[in-house]
Amino acid sequence: MTSSYLELVCPAGTPAALRAAITAGADTVYCGFRDCTNARNYPGLNFDRKEMIEGVAYAHARGRQVLVAINTFPRAGDEEPWHRAVDAAAEAGADAVILADIGVLDYATRHHPKLRRHLSVQASAANPMSIMFYRDNFDIKRVVLPRVLSIEDVAALIEQTGIETEVFAFGSVGPMSEGRCFLSSYMTGISPTSEGACAPASHVVYKEDGGCMKSYLGNVALNEFAKDEPAAYPTPCKGRYVTHDRASYLFEEPIGLNAIDILPQLKAAGVTALKIEGRQRSRAYVAQVVGTFRKALDDLAGGAVSVAANDLKSVAEGGHETFGAYKTGWR
Amino acid sequence: MRIVPAPLLQRMIDLLMRRMRHSHPSLFSNLALLDSAVICVKPSDLPHQFVLRFGQGPTSLSLAKPQNPVSDACIKGKLEALLNLLEGRIDSDMLFFSRDIEITGDTAVIVGLRNTLDREEINLLDDITAMSGPFGGPARKMVSILNNAAQRINQRLANIYEESHPPSADWQNVQHERDELRNEVQALKTRLAKFETRQKRTEAAAQ
Structure with missing residues (x-):
């Protein structure tokens, strides 16, 4: 199934989530291997080679596509895992690979020229010069845009580059400097960009203290939630830090991005595909979010001028939603 | 059970x-x-x-x-x-x-x-x-x-x-108001800094 309106690109952290996404109406599913070559390298998550082959076959049998995220950055002198991952994605019959590192892009271009290449958001390519560099040197067919652009910015960028764009429609909001953020590295000594895990679970600790919950990353206290106060992810950018005797969210508040109410504007801007974030989320989340967006896209494709009220607030971080930079631009 | x-x-x-x-x-x-x-x-x-x-x-x-x-x-x-x-x-x-x-x-x-x-x-x-x-x-x-x-x-x-949680539209209004307040505070901080600089210069000139 390929949407006549906007392609719906959905997350799958496990084979069960892949099946859930396809059942819920995903046009395309993206997933990663069970190692450090993708940016969601968490315990128990992702696909081994056999599962990837089976997942691609399952999707193709239903007319859907599978993209493989190989979007972390190789450690110096240790490129082999990334090269093997590109080879394995090609062997599995993936429809495209989502890459960020120029060395991995070069490898894929030279060794698998027929394998379609998408530029990951981890490359943080948010301006025409950057995107055209990747397009001209590595023949990328699509760019996943960072969440720092307004709809007008997106439209102008599409006009200037003439390349397919995929934008985030549902997920998180943070400093949005993917591939260049060192906050988690600073606190844990583990690089999200080469190890594939921001705020790795091995360094996260929760403590109960008289009804309050405290979260820590390494030795750094990130947050303290009063009894019944909604909790946030234990990532450094969502920490509530004390400055001038006052605790506040210095980087970003716990809030979720939801663009479901501005899909016509994104379509009018020339966007090709919508990305749902959440490979580390459960298949229940995948089914709920994908199903909601599928219905919205089908309604719009059928001539509706707007989508019905959605019920995704409960799965959004902090229970709150925002249009992010789409309406107001980035700070 | x-x-x-x-x-x-x-x-x-x-x-x-x-x-x-x-x-x-x-x-x-x-x-x-x-x-x-x-x-x-x-x-x-x-x-x-x-x-x-x-x-x-x-x-x-x-x-x-x-x-x-x-x-x-x-x-x-x-x-x-x-x-x-x-x-x-x-x-x-x-x-x-x-x-x-x-x-x-x-x-x-x-x-x-x-x-x-x-x-x-x-x-x-x-x-x-x-x-x-x-x-x-x-x-x-x-x-x-x-x-x-x-x-x-x-x-x-x-x-x-x-x-x-308030409805989405209300929350976005709150966000908008928050952003405006932030901008206003930033503008006031800038004005204050300029004022303080001017005051220091005036004091220095008087000495």
Whole structure:
């Protein structure tokens, strides 16, 4: 199934989530291997080679596509895992690979020229010069845009580059400097960009203290939630830090991005595909979010001028939603 | 389950685990891939606590006893929430955001377990229905009651969010107002800095 309106690109952290996404109406599913070559390298998550082959076959049998995220950055002198991952994605019959590192892009271009290449958001390519560099040197067919652009910015960028764009429609909001953020590295000594895990679970600790919950990353206290106060992810950018005797969210508040109410504007801007974030989320989340967006896209494709009220607030971080930079631009 | 004596409950658990090993072999092989861990499961509305062992050996679930070793991590929540998580019917992050589940200890252990369980499509009622013997009947009745309760938890969570959070449009208005206030504060700070600079220059000139 390929949407006549906007392609719906959905997350799958496990084979069960892949099946859930396809059942819920995903046009395309993206997933990663069970190692450090993708940016969601968490315990128990992702696909081994056999599962990837089976997942691609399952999707193709239903007319859907599978993209493989190989979007972390190789450690110096240790490129082999990334090269093997590109080879394995090609062997599995993936429809495209989502890459960020120029060395991995070069490898894929030279060794698998027929394998379609998408530029990951981890490359943080948010301006025409950057995107055209990747397009001209590595023949990328699509760019996943960072969440720092307004709809007008997106439209102008599409006009200037003439390349397919995929934008985030549902997920998180943070400093949005993917591939260049060192906050988690600073606190844990583990690089999200080469190890594939921001705020790795091995360094996260929760403590109960008289009804309050405290979260820590390494030795750094990130947050303290009063009894019944909604909790946030234990990532450094969502920490509530004390400055001038006052605790506040210095980087970003716990809030979720939801663009479901501005899909016509994104379509009018020339966007090709919508990305749902959440490979580390459960298949229940995948089914709920994908199903909601599928219905919205089908309604719009059928001539509706707007989508019905959605019920995704409960799965959004902090229970709150925002249009992010789409309406107001980035700070 | 409140009135089920501990030995009887342990026997039911053993039978269910045996059944699940048969019906979900990949779940147990995936659990064996994880690092060895002991997790304490605390249903907040039951008098019992459970100890789950997995990784690098046989997986086991047993009733907690005083002499049990210290666990690597604990997960606490209402039984309905825990069963919904087991069956993948509810998003664990949503339960975490809403504080309906609490986790303490080694988070990597909990994340590994959560992701491994989520790989498997488990229907506890099917597994219990397939159980035979004297415990099959009571267990089926118990799960049926829990299933009904499980339906309610999703609705309750949705209601909680509706009540505790303003509608999206209102929230976006609040955001807009917040952004305007930030801009205003920034502008005032800039004016203040300029004023202070000018004042210093004036004072310096007077000296």
